[in-house]
Amino acid sequence: MHNPAGIAPPFSCYSHGASASANARWLHVSGQVGVTPDGVVSPDPKKQIELAWDNLLAVLADAGMGMADLVKVDGFITQAEMVPLYRQERERRFAGHAAATTMVIVAGLAEPNLLVEIQAVAAR
């Protein structure tokens, strides 16, 4: 993890940079959304964020990786009001593993009922 002393610290729980060793296997995780295994999307932003994380971790696990292997996590949210919720859940999931991150507010996602999408890159 890279957090140089000369610049402002991260706004919340993440690192300014993250790298992996030269011989790592890299995994790219598609943007995960807040959908249950049977396809239900809750209108509640908090529920969607939690489910997107559940799904992201399931993909990591399927590739033989876990939270400690996350290098970068990108969040796309549709409402500025979701920023604190998004950060809280990210910090809760990171549980001390501060990967690199980017988060932007987008004009929309693939379906009108989706409020958040989270993609990731991991290496092991």
Place this chain on the structure above:
Amino acid sequence: MHNPAGIAPPFSCYSHGASASANARWLHVSGQVGVTPDGVVSPDPKKQIELAWDNLLAVLADAGMGMADLVKVDGFITQAEMVPLYRQERERRFAGHAAATTMVIVAGLAEPNLLVEIQAVAAR
């Protein structure tokens, strides 16, 4: 490709996760847009999507890679109505190679006449 059984299947033709072997050479492709070799941008969304794919594949080829090496494909579109068109063309180009993907609707691209931009990561 990683599509764990415990979560909802992908919404369309892509994989939830994609990885490459540890000793792969990685290529990052800049956001490609629907511009012809002589600089013309059609106002037709479908034409732009097709051309962006043509350009993306030309960059892959220049790096000695092809469709089978695509690990992640990200689409940025400017209109929610383009989602079905975007997915159709992606599925057609994938032709069975379901890479990981993310697609979001953005507020705009580098020029007002651009409706779609597609970037990619590939490994071989």
Place this chain on the structure above:
Amino acid sequence: MHNPAGIAPPFSCYSHGASASANARWLHVSGQVGVTPDGVVSPDPKKQIELAWDNLLAVLADAGMGMADLVKVDGFITQAEMVPLYRQERERRFAGHAAATTMVIVAGLAEPNLLVEIQAVAAR
């Protein structure tokens, strides 16, 4: 760097594709914003872009990398009017090292006063 002859040249100073050797160490840099070391955000777009670059390069340096190791640089800006400014500063910083890039206009960033966010991937 990959700029195939058969497609339109890049719109500004960047390459259509960039790759690194198979045994490279990869660094992911979080979205950097225009904040001073003591947390001040100027309302001036040009100042924010310059500071975001300063911060990005500080993260690169902290990882033992520099401009020549940049493979991909992604810009998220909140105003279409910032495109020329964004490109000018990117070209100035690149100083001939044309990495791959993507730039999109987003609906917003993590705080209302932020106008630009720049993330990067580097390899050495």
